[in-house]
Amino acid sequence: MPENIYTVLKNTIKSNDFMQSEHTIHDKRIHFSYCKNIVDQELIHHELLHRIQISEEEFDHLLALKSLIPFENIKVSSNVDEIVQSLIKGFIYVQLEHDFNEGLLIDVADLQRGYRSNNEADNEYSVIGPKAGFVEDLDTNLNLLRKELVSEHLRFEEYIKGSLSQTRVTIVYVEGICNPQHVDTIRQRIVDAEFDEVSDSSIIDQVITDNANSPFPLLMSTERVDRAKFSLLSGQVAILSSGSPYVISGPITVFEFFASPEDFYLPWVLASFFRCIRYLGVAFSILASPFYVAVLTFHYSVIPQPLLGPIIESRANVPFPPIIEVLLMEFTVDLLREAGARLPTKVGQTLGIVGGVVLGTAAVQAGLTSNILIIIVSLSAVSSFATPIFKMANTIRFLRFPLIGLAAAWGGFGITIGLVILIGHLLRLKSLGSPYIVPLFPFRFREFANSFIRFPFSLSYNRPRYLRPLKLQRYKVSRSKDRSDYNNE
Structure with a gap:
């Protein structure tokens, strides 16, 4: 029949x-x-x-x-x-x-829907690769995903959340790749969540996250279509909501926040080099100001002899102890950054440049701070901008302040205490039930391929094992290495 x-x-x-x-x-x-x-x-x-x-x-x-x-x-x-x-x-x-x-x-395909001149990913800009970003219309965003993932295994599950807003929330995953346990976890948390209004996907992020008291983001938030597509193909689950141009996905690890989509469009050697620069930038941004406070408060002996004279000269007229000096400058820089972010683009850029130059020069001439601290705080601010994801950049900005306080109280020992507490906190964190700092804990050597550095595609043909995907391999590496010889006789 x-x-x-x-x-x-x-x-x-x-x-x-x-x-x-x-x-x-x-x-x-x-x-x-x-x-x-x-x-x-x-x-x-x-x-x-x-x-x-x-x-x-x-x-x-x-x-x-x-x-x-x-x-x-x-x-x-x-x-x-x-x-x-x-x-x-x-x-x-x-x-x-x-x-x-x-x-x-x-x-009857709508070829133009979603691809407009004004939906570029402004906050996750890259020089190489697609520029398309999500918009506030849910159907347009789902249209973009359908065009990028042409597969009958792409699944959409829609729910209505918010007793007053009646917001459409959609779970997206690729059946046959994504582990059903992750889908069940997100589905159960969204269904059980009760709130009256959902204005952005970040609200859903805070409601369903494993630890709402942690400053670290436990779900990825992106406005880039290519990053969301890569997450789905890796075996993650994405969540979209109407009225929000951001897509959240998980489970994720902390190292994914320092990986840019641009890394996969560059040769793996360059991509790995730039990723290492981001890690060094994060370390400098978090530790530079606390080390300045610790050294000038407790550990004068570690200052090299050639630097001792310039430091004494620059701080000769500063009336404040190092802790007050650092907090004053950090607060000023963060205030300029917040003010610039809330103003129109051109005005915000002008405020950041003019405000930084004028206030920095005036503070040094008035004897309120030292030249060396101006350099350290400026480099710390620049280093924090190297993080591709805005939420993680905010976390890095926040972590400096408790470390500065510990450095002022106990010097280098206080910084050590703060780092131990920070590492212990990271060890306990989970994203949708998965460890947050894989492959460091639990230690999995094979997962280093796309964590700290980006391996070539010939060595990174497997999906992340911590996601427990139903289909581990992305492609057959043996086939990708096949060569055919053509002899013209």
């Missing part, structure tokens, strides 16, 4: 954006199957349905129906695989009631 394609499609594409509808036109029932987020629904209603409804000709078979439809790319198909691939590319499948074994594939 021939298979009922209408039923087969329903059981194959198990995603909330897959729609099947029925229309009665001229006493004949016509069935439609399509993915709503990637088709032009206005084209379907105003052109396709309208032309069929106003037609006075009979259409007892598919060829007669085909002659009534004013579209160029139309074909009759009964191949399920071809139909599924076409549907996820933006086609609509039309069937007559008496014949569910074949139908018409009509190209």
